Amino acid sequence: MQWHLIIDFDGTISCEDTTDRVLQRFALPGWEDIEADWIAGRIGSRECMARQIGLLRATPEAFDAFVSELALDPGFSSLLALCRRNGIPATIVSDGLDRTIHALLRRHGVHGLPVFANRLEHLHGDRWRLSSPHAAASCVSGTCKCGVAGAVGLSSAILIGDGRSDFCLAGQAGFVLAKNSLISHCEDNAAPHLPFRDLAEATGLLTALFEAGGLFAPRKPAVRNVASQSAFTQPALNTHAVAPRVRTRAAGCQLS
Ligand SMILES: [Mg+2]
Ligand SMILES: [Zn+2]
Numbered sequence: 530m531q532w533h534l535i536i537d538f539d540g541t542i543s544c545e546d547t548t549d550r551v552l553q554r555f556a557l558p559g560w561e562d563i564e565a566d567w568i569a570g571r572i573g574s575r576e577c578m579a580r581q582i583g584l585l586r587a588t589p590e591a592f593d594a595f596v597s598e599l600a601l602d603p604g605f606s607s608l609l610a611l612c613r614r615n616g617i618p619a620t621i622v623s624d625g626l627d628r629t630i631h632a633l634l635r636r637h638g639v640h641g642l643p644v645f646a647n648r649l650e651h652l653h654g655d656r657w658r659l660s661s662p663h664a665a666a667s668c669v670s671g672t673c674k675c676g677v678a679g680a681v682g683l684s685s686a687i688l689i690g691d692g693r694s695d696f697c698l699a700g701q702a703g704f705v706l707a708k709n710s711l712i713s714h715c716e717d718n719a720a721p722h723l724p725f726r727d728l729a730e731a732t733g734l735l736t737a738l739f740e741a742g743g744l745f746a747p748r749k750p751a752v753r754n755v756a757s758q759s760a761f762t763q764p765a766l767n768t769h770a771v772a773p774r775v776r777t778r779a780a781g782c783q784l785s
Pocket of ligand 1: 541694
């Protein structure tokens with residue numbers, strides 16, 4: 530058994546929430562009201578985004594040109610290089626838009642990385658539809674990250690994430706690198722984790738774990754630098770609950 534990296538996209542690989550940027554730029558008025566329903570816990574992210582994408586008005590050319598210019602964390606390439614050196618498979622698992630992710634990966638010359646995300650489908654002209662091929666019936670997210678990670682084995686997954694879309698998996702992954710609101714979520718639920726501010730720091734942490742002998746086989750409770758938490762004994766979480774809402778948006782890359 531070996532580790533498998535599961536990497537969130539928005540706010541983790543990208544500096545900002547790219548779906549928010551798309552909506553701000555191209556959506557008809559009303560998307561903020563749908564967002565408010567989501568923040569208040571009245572709807573899940575799958576319904577929220579599907580309705581918001583119904584308000585999107587952009588030609589494919591305008592969409593791709595806009596999203597291709599959004600910023601990625603400059604440490605992303607070093608994280609991928611670390612994975613290659615150590616033979617660690619990496620997969621992007623996102624509750625954002627597949628077209629945005631693929632456009633940004635293309636622009637940055639990243640090829641062959643598996644992506645699981647919501648599917649943004651062009652209908653005609655400037656109209657779009659969202660589908661969620663990686664949703665789970667019991668989960669309000671568009672992409673149920675525990676469902677996707679379950680295919681590689683939850684206990685061998687290292688999650689790198691920053692926010693609400695990662696809560697689903699954080700309680701079940703073998704280990705978590707956490708940013709922003711995912712840090713307090715892991716603390717509150719005694720999930721074994723290390724905090725990071727940007728992907729350069731995350732890469733440094735993983736380098737120490739993989740290459741300096743600090744790690745460790747999956748499911749082995751050998752992570753001693755995670756406060757006093759007993760690794761891998763965290764209680765089961767109700768990760769699919771809608772409320773309470775703690776929104777992590779547009780935190781930006783925190784470059785040190
Ligand atoms: Mg995120
Ligand atoms: Zn889920």
